[in-house]
Amino acid sequence: MGKLHGKVALITGGNSGIGLESAKLFAQEGARVILTGRRREAVDEAVRETGHDAVGFVGDIANLDDHDRLVALARDRFGRIDIYFANAGVITLSTFQDASVDMFDQTFAVNVRGTYFGIQKALPVISDGGSIIMTGSIASYVALDSHNVYAATKAALRSFARSWAKDLRDRKIRVNVLSPGPVRTPILGKAGLDEAEAQAMEEMVSQAIPLGRFGEAEELARAALFLASDDSSFVNGIELSVDGGMAQI
Secondary structure, rough: OOOOOEEEEEEEEEOOHHHHHHHHHHHOOOOOOEEEEHHHHHHHHHHHOOOOOOEEOOOOOOOOOHHHHHHHHHHHOOEEEEEEEEEOOOOOOOOOOOOHHHHHHHHHHHHHHHHHHHHHHHHHHHHEEEEEEOOOOOOOOOOOOOOOHHHHHHHHHHHHHHHHHHHOOOHEEEEEEEEEEEEOOOHHHHHOOOOOHHHEEEEEHHOOOOOOHHHHHHHHHHHHHHHHHHHHOOOOOOOOEEEEOOOOO
């Protein structure tokens, strides 16, 4: 029997990278998975890859009406959510001097506002004793070049986890943050880097990682499984860094 047998898991941003690998692993461990993304084609492909009767949802985390539809889908299809993995997010790179108002607002709208109210809207259908996981970043506590706005959004999620762990104590809902270090995912391309730039950045950054390499999405998925399952039944309000030691020594 899998570690998530009989559980219902909702994964935002489940159409690629860490979210997709988590969807596949959660399904293999017995969960009924709902995964979200913004593009129908990518969501459909992710559902096919995940298998196990996974359910796809097309929507934008920044659109609060989409969260209402998502919660209605989970309630109507499964009656509840046991694991809410708020993984969807955007990364924008800019120095403080060059940051624009539009970039700032967009990044906070997705990473902070969308996550905050998305989980709030889901609370009525999240099971007592459930698990909430948010994808953070080591950028929230290590100063990385041009990450200042992105880092602030991830620091906000860490603060939410502390507050919500107390707010939800009567329902025994655990709230934790999974903070990746550099991971090889499609988000590098979304940050505006072409293939050559991404490769050069990976080689440079890898020198700062004690393990000498970027992480793989599958490795982050296994950490997410830990936080989602009863293996972490006494783990609450933490930030779990999965970064090859980059921010630890």
